[in-house]
Amino acid sequence: MxxxxxxxxxxxxxxxxxxxxxxxxxxxxxxxxxxxxxxxxxxxxxxxxxxxxxxxxxxxxxxxxxxxxxxxxxxxxxxxxxxxxxxxxxxxxxxxxxxxxxxxxxxxxxxxxxxxxxxxxxxxxxxxxxxxxxxxxxxxxxxxxxxxxxxxxxxxxxxxxxxxxxxxxxxxxxxxxxxxxxxGPELTPASDAGSHPDTHPDAQVSTLVVTGKTAQRVAATAAVLAEWMDGRAPRSPWRMWPIR
Missing domain, CATH: 3.40.47.10 (Thiolase/Chalcone synthase)
Known part of the structure; x- marks a missing residue:
């Protein structure tokens, strides 16, 4: 960014x-x-x-x-x-x-x-x-x-x-x-880090990119990924579809 x-x-x-x-x-x-x-x-x-x-x-x-x-x-x-x-x-x-x-x-x-x-x-x-x-x-x-x-x-x-x-x-x-x-400067955590999740020392924010040929495919892939992250999917979403 x-x-x-x-x-x-x-x-x-x-x-x-x-x-x-x-x-x-x-x-x-x-x-x-x-x-x-x-x-x-x-x-x-x-x-x-x-x-x-x-x-x-x-x-x-x-x-x-x-x-x-x-x-x-x-x-x-x-x-x-x-x-x-x-x-x-x-x-x-x-x-x-x-x-x-x-x-x-x-x-x-x-x-x-x-x-x-x-x-x-x-x-x-x-x-x-x-x-x-x-x-x-x-x-x-x-x-x-x-x-x-x-x-x-x-x-x-x-x-x-x-x-x-x-x-x-x-x-x-x-x-x-x-x-x-x-x-870059060495920054110290903000004093109100608790009100900003992205600056909290325990926060681990990652970006996962979801792509697809259509909007429907993107939505379906994102939904399966969300289920997997919540522990509700039986296997990794990346094993559900062949990579072409």
Whole structure:
């Protein structure tokens, strides 16, 4: 759920991460659909940092678009290196595509979710199948590294600041998006938690998604699920119908 931070704090919600800044722009004219624009990527990163009033050296993880292409990856790396590659300390570079592939229209949200969970748990998941950098990339002068195993969150330059990550996603039509994610605040339960079931320490609220081809099928599935949750159904509803 995306919610204003002030509202989340007021409601005593568990905040997984905070969207600190974001920006979107367009490549404009380029050498082709598969040829990204380095200048446009640099601009969208700078705009996102500016919108969140964030120093690039305070970001210690970048979730890259990272499609693994010979041309696109070096161009993206060049843009990232010009902003996040400088400064002290280390900055992890990863791409969820190594784990689940390219989800096309959903690729950006997959990277966003990964980065938010990494910030929340202070752990950066490994990149799969990484053995060496793209020949067109020289990472030596930068502070970037690619984690190949679960990695504790790198120390922030200066220390004491919140954990921050950045997420890039680029569309086939030339749209560039960049988001800065920050560690959420540590919230204490509201004093009147008893009047708000969702903030009570004993409350366990989950969301179950029910789908069907028709409204009648959705209603029937929901009814069977409700009976099963109440203990009135003899078996799990997921065993009643074959999955097609």
């Amino acid at each position: 995306l919610k204003r931070l002030t509202d989340a704090v007021r409601d005593g919600d568990r905040v997984l991460a905070v969207v600190r800044g974001s920006a979107v722009n367009q490549d404009g004219r380029s050498n082709g659909v598969t040829a990204p624009n380095t200048a446009a990527q640099c601009d969208v990163i700078a705009d996102a940092l500016r919108s969140g009033d964030v120093a690039p050296e305070s970001v210690n993880y970048v979730e890259a678009h990272g499609t693994g292409t010979v041309l696109g990856d070096p161009i993206e790396f060049e843009a990232l290196a010009s902003t996040y590659g400088r400064g002290q300390g280390s900055c992890a570079l990863g791409a969820v595509k190594t784990n689940i592939g390219h989800l096309e229209a959903a690729a950006g949200i997959a990277g966003f979710i990964k980065a938010a969970l990494a910030v929340q748990h202070a752990t950066i998941p490994p990149n799969l199948h990484f053995s060496q950098w793209n020949p067109g990339i020289d990472a030596a002068p930068t502070r970037f590294f690619v984690p190949t195993e679960n990695t504790a969150w790198p120390a922030t330059e200066g220390g004491g600041g919140p954990r921050r990550a950045a997420v890039s996603s680029f569309g086939l039509g030339g749209t560039n998006a960049h988001v800065i994610i920050e560690q």
